[in-house]
Amino acid sequence: xxxxxxxxxxxxxxxxxxxxxxxxxxxxxxxxxxxxxxxxxxxxxxxxxxxxxxxxxxxxxxxxxxxxxxxxxxxxxxxxxxxxxxxxxxxxxxxxxxxxxxxxxxxxxxxxxxxxxxxxxxxxxxxxxxxxxxxxxxxxxxxxxxxxxxxxxxxxxxxxxxxxxxxxxxxxxxxxxxxxxxxxxxxxxxxxxxxxxxxxxxxxxxxxxxxxxxxxxxxxxxxxxxxxxxxxxxxxxxxxxxxxxxxxxxxxxxxxxxxxxxxxxxxxxxxxxxxxxxxxxxxxxxxxxxxxxxxxxxxxxxxxxxxxxxxxxxxxxxxxxxxxxxxxxxxxxxxxxxxxxxxxxxxxxxxxxxxxxxxxxxxxxxxxxxxxxxxxxxxxxxxxxxxxxxxxxxxxxxxxxxxxxxxxxxxxxxxxxxx
Numbered sequence: 001x002x003x004x005x006x007x008x009x010x011x012x013x014x015x016x017x018x019x020x021x022x023x024x025x026x027x028x029x030x031x032x033x034x035x036x037x038x039x040x041x042x043x044x045x046x047x048x049x050x051x052x053x054x055x056x057x058x059x060x061x062x063x064x065x066x067x068x069x070x071x072x073x074x075x076x077x078x079x080x081x082x083x084x085x086x087x088x089x090x091x092x093x094x095x096x097x098x099x100x101x102x103x104x105x106x107x108x109x110x111x112x113x114x115x116x117x118x119x120x121x122x123x124x125x126x127x128x129x130x131x132x133x134x135x136x137x138x139x140x141x142x143x144x145x146x147x148x149x150x151x152x153x154x155x156x157x158x159x160x161x162x163x164x165x166x167x168x169x170x171x172x173x174x175x176x177x178x179x180x181x182x183x184x185x186x187x188x189x190x191x192x193x194x195x196x197x198x199x200x201x202x203x204x205x206x207x208x209x210x211x212x213x214x215x216x217x218x219x220x221x222x223x224x225x226x227x228x229x230x231x232x233x234x235x236x237x238x239x240x241x242x243x244x245x246x247x248x249x250x251x252x253x254x255x256x257x258x259x260x261x262x263x264x265x266x267x268x269x270x271x272x273x274x275x276x277x278x279x280x281x282x283x284x285x286x287x288x289x290x291x292x293x294x295x296x297x298x299x300x301x302x303x304x305x306x307x308x309x310x311x312x313x314x315x316x317x318x319x320x321x322x323x324x325x326x327x328x329x330x331x332x333x334x335x336x337x338x339x340x341x342x343x344x345x346x347x348x349x350x351x352x353x354x355x356x357x358x359x360x361x362x363x364x365x366x367x368x369x370x371x372x373x374x375x376x377x378x379x380x381x382x383x384x385x386x387x388x389x390x391x392x393x394x395x396x397x398x399x400x401x402x403x404x405x406x407x408x409x410x411x412x413x414x415x416x417x418x419x
Contacts (some may be wrong), residue, residue, distance in 0.1 A: 019053075021227055022046045032191055035270035038081060040092040046077045047417055086273035093276045099381050101117055101136045105270035108244050108288060109262040122147025122220070136379040137176055146224065150179055152175040153225075154387065161198045162411055163225060164191075167214040167231030171329065172205025174390060176379050181387035183233075186394035195411065202227070204304055210241035211309040220312065221318060229323040229410055232313060236341055239302045239324065248305035251275065251312040258301040263289045314354045323410040324352055325398055327353035332378040334360065334390035335369050357409070362396040 023043045037279035055068040086093055095105050105261075129142040144152040166184040167170050174182025184226060186301070188201035202225060204217055213231060219226075234257055242248055247257040266289060268275050284292040317324035326349060340360050349356040362370060369377065377389035385393060401407040 005302075015382065019046070025166045029271060030264075030267045032107075036085065036104050036107045037083075041080075044076065044079055044083075048072060054232045070130050073190075081270060083274055086277055086341070090273070093273045093280070095229070095270075096383075102138075105265055107270065108203070109260075109266065110245065117130060118209060120203065120205070120218065122217065134379075135381045137382070138177055139176060141174070142179055146223075149173055149205065150185065151180060153200065153202075157200075157413050158270065159231065161200050162229075163227045164188075164199065164201045164229045164231055165218070165225060165227035166201055166205060166219060166231050167217060168205045169209045169235070170205065170207035171213075171235060171239060171384060171393075172203065172233045173207050173285075174203065174205065175207060176384040177381055177387045177390050180378055181390055181391040183385075183394040183397070186391050187397055190394060190398040191401070194398075195232070197411065199411075205233070210238045210245075211313065212242075212245070213304060215309065215313050215316070218316065220324070227322055229325070229407075230313070230317055231325055231327055232310070233327045233329060234306070234310070234342070235329050236334065237339075238306060239299060240288060242302035242305040243298050247301070248309055250308050251315070254308075256305045256308055257296070258298055258305060259299055260288070269309045299322070303345060307348065310349060311352075311354065312354075314349075323355075323406060324393065325357065325400075325404075325406075327357065327400070328358045328360070329393055329396070330363060332383060335363055336371060336374060355404065357397070357400040359393065359396040362391060362399060366395065367392060 002150050022042045023046050025039075026046045029035070029039060042395070049073050055072065059065040059068050086156060088157070091099060097104070099104060124147070125143045126147045127143065129144055131142055132139045132141055141149060143149055146149075147153075154381075164187075166187075172182070172184065174184075179185060182203055182205075184201040184203040184205070188199060191199045191201070195330060204221055206217065207366060208215070209217070211232065211234065218230060242260050243260045245258075246260055247255055249255050263269070269279060269289065286292045286295050288298075325345075328346055330339075330341075333339075337355060338360075340358060342358050342360075346356040346358045367373075367377070375386075375390055377386055378384065379386055
């Protein structure tokens with residue numbers, strides 16, 4: 001006879017314990033760095049439980065209470081079903097990582113301004129081989145004892161070898177390609193074949209990096225590798241990185257601001273596809289969750305930051321007597337639109353004797369890149385180069401170096417240390 005009341009008390013205790021746990025989870029969500037479907041499930045369950053308790057407490061008439069609870073269950077299941085449909089059938093609401101098979105949404109903006117946040121470092125991956133499974137490919141990336149992609153250098157002094165240090169983000173690291181198909185590896189083979197010289201192109205690309213972090217990587221590696229040349233690869237994602245980091249702290253201490261804002265509601269946006277659909281339908285936000293009316297201004301400010309960061313790196317290389325060149329390379333959509341985002345910046349740098357090369361012209365002249373062929377060179381979901389695309393980038397850089405007096409002078413010893 002006493003079993004039923006005891007069971008009822010236990011059920012109530014478990015109910016309230018679950019509600020408390022989920023409520024704590026939801027309260028912590030604004031501080032999370034990534035979000036998963038389970039976060040949405042917690043959020044909607046807490047909302048349902050709160051509404052259920054309110055109906056159970058405030059609605060006195062049993063028949064109305066029953067109708068209220070049935071209505072709440074209907075709303076709960078409808079929202080859950082709508083969320084599932086949006087997640088499964090509407091890829092346009094997915095973030096870049098979600099489109100590539102990751103089940104989580106990661107915040108785009110750091111919590112603090114005026115700090116350099118580097119998403120990955122060389123030390124984290126020393127002597128490791130890491131699997132990179134994406135929707136488009138599965139690749140194993142192997143890193144040497146310095147955390148760079150590729151083989152270890154022979155021990156001892158570099159001797160007569162000519163060393164080119166390649167810096168950049170995931171395009172330089174070579175996402176979507178094996179170790180031998182990255183653009184630094186393919187450039188090395190082209191240079192060795194055509195110059196009949198001992199040339200090493202060292203791949204220090206780091207996924208998620210941008211010039212502020214690549215400067216730190218250069219300062220870390222320069223004493224260890226003593227490079228003769230630095231090639232820094234730049235693309236439009238670097239512009240986005242300066243926007244997401246609110247600006248750039250220059251070498252002389254000057255802070256160049258970008259007037260972007262960290263949206264306080266990003267946690268809710270990351271948690272729910274329903275919220276993403278509403279935000280995109282009702283408001284004018286760009287992919288970085290910024291007011292689209294400010295997109296041109298933010299891009300201009302970010303390009304000022306990029307310009308200054310490249311000049312800081314160029315000055316460091318000049319101080320160390322290292323030849324330096326910037327390589328601007330396009331995304332797939334820029335190629336199809338023939339949209340040269342870096343033409344003006346490349347011209348300004350060149351006018352100030354900083355070697356800069358915009359590869360878009362080479363891409364358009366060397367290969368007929370059309371909507372039918374573009375995905376031979378770029379992965380359709382991941383959007384990085386395919387091995388064939390990295391070959392095209394390597395050929396573009398090789399063409400530039402071969403036609404440049406500064407590279408010929410550098411490899412002949414004019415710019416070498418002690419010359």
